[in-house]
Amino acid sequence: MKIQEHTIQESYSNALKRKKSSSESPCCSSQTQSQSCCPPSTQSEVKEPVSFGCIYLRPILNDYLKQGMTVIDLGSGAGHDLMIAAELVGPNGKAIGVDFTDDMIKEAQMNAEKNNLSNVTLVxxxxxxxxxxxxxxxxxxxxxxxxxxxxxxxxxNEVFRLLKPGGIMIDADVIASKPLSREIRENPNLWCSCVGGALTIAEYKEILNDIGFTNIHVKLGEKEDVQFDAPELAVKSGIIFATKPDE
Ligand SMILES: C[S@@+](CC[C@H](N)C(=O)[O-])C[C@H]1O[C@@H](n2cnc3c(N)ncnc32)[C@H](O)[C@@H]1O
Incomplete structure (x- = not known):
């Protein structure tokens, strides 16, 4: 494997700078994205930060997040979904963003302050x-x-450890329709564009099942909501749901 974590950090630090200084449409990878991913307008008070995500998650978060919950957002970036989560769980809940890129952590912190969301913590x-x-x-x-x-x-495994019994993982991710070639997997640009590391549904399910998750299911993006779709590379976005069983 030729990909190194500092390459991913640099890539997202640079992506944030580019997005902030241009009118480039947000979302995971402008190179591989074939559809517009401008989110629909909402009634929300929260000003949604720039998104680097694969799927517009607000409709799903509306269904799953309730007041008072604790939500952890892995790879929270500039805080797009984190701000939505913070709004939905309300002042008695917690929205915790985890990211390893300094510029993303700073940006998300700033966005929480701008939105007066005091229930946001960045790690x-x-x-x-x-x-x-x-x-x-x-x-x-x-x-x-x-x-x-x-x-x-x-x-x-970390997701499983962090979840309370009965807790749910909602992972919007890039999914491969067939195992990707070594050439694609080892290309640093494709890895950082969320393509090279994509697994198939069967691979995701096998890992989650072995860890002990239940109720594992995948909702592939529909035509109207797919935000990341690169058929030439055999990948598209989807949402992987899994539950940590009750004790
Ligand atoms: C494609 S962006 C998605 C950001 C955000 N989830 C969104 O929807 O806008 C990927 C983010 O994950 C972070 N990231 C990637 N690998 C990570 C890791 N191993 N640990 C922590 N953060 C990571 C990057 O720094 C970047 O902010």
Missing amino acids: KANIKDIPLPNNSADVVISNCVINLALDKTQVF
Whole structure:
């Protein structure tokens, strides 16, 4: 494997700078994205920060997040989904963003302050080893991040550890329709564009099942909501749901 974590950090630090200084449309990778991913307008008070995600998650978060919950967002970036989560869980809940890129942590912190969201906490850490307690989250969310992880089993083990029994993982991710070639997997640009590290549904399910998750299911993006779709590379976005069983 030729990909190194500092390459991913630099890539996202630069992507943030580019997005902030241009009118380039947000979302995971402008190189590979074939559809517009401008989010629909909402009634929300929250000004949604720039997104680097694969799927517009607000409709799903509306369904799953309730007042008072604790939500952890893995690879929270500039805080797009984190701000939505903070709004939905309300002042008695907590929205904790984890990211390993300094510029993203600073940007998300600034966005929380701009939105007066005092229930947001940012943690600078690698998602393979998160300094947060066991059984502490009702929901763990992630949007276009776990495909970037070099060891996905380690990350999903962390998700399992962090979730309370009965807690749910909602992972918007890039999914491969067939195992990707070594050439694609070892191309640093494709890895950092969320393509090279994509697994197939069967691979995701096998890892999650081995860890002990239940109710594992995948919702592939529909035509109207797919935000990341690169058929020439055999990848598209989808949402992987999994539950930590009740004890
Ligand atoms: C494609 S962006 C997605 C950002 C955000 N989820 C969104 O939807 O806008 C990937 C983010 O994950 C972070 N990231 C990637 N690998 C990570 C890792 N191993 N540990 C922590 N953060 C990571 C990057 O710094 C970047 O902010």
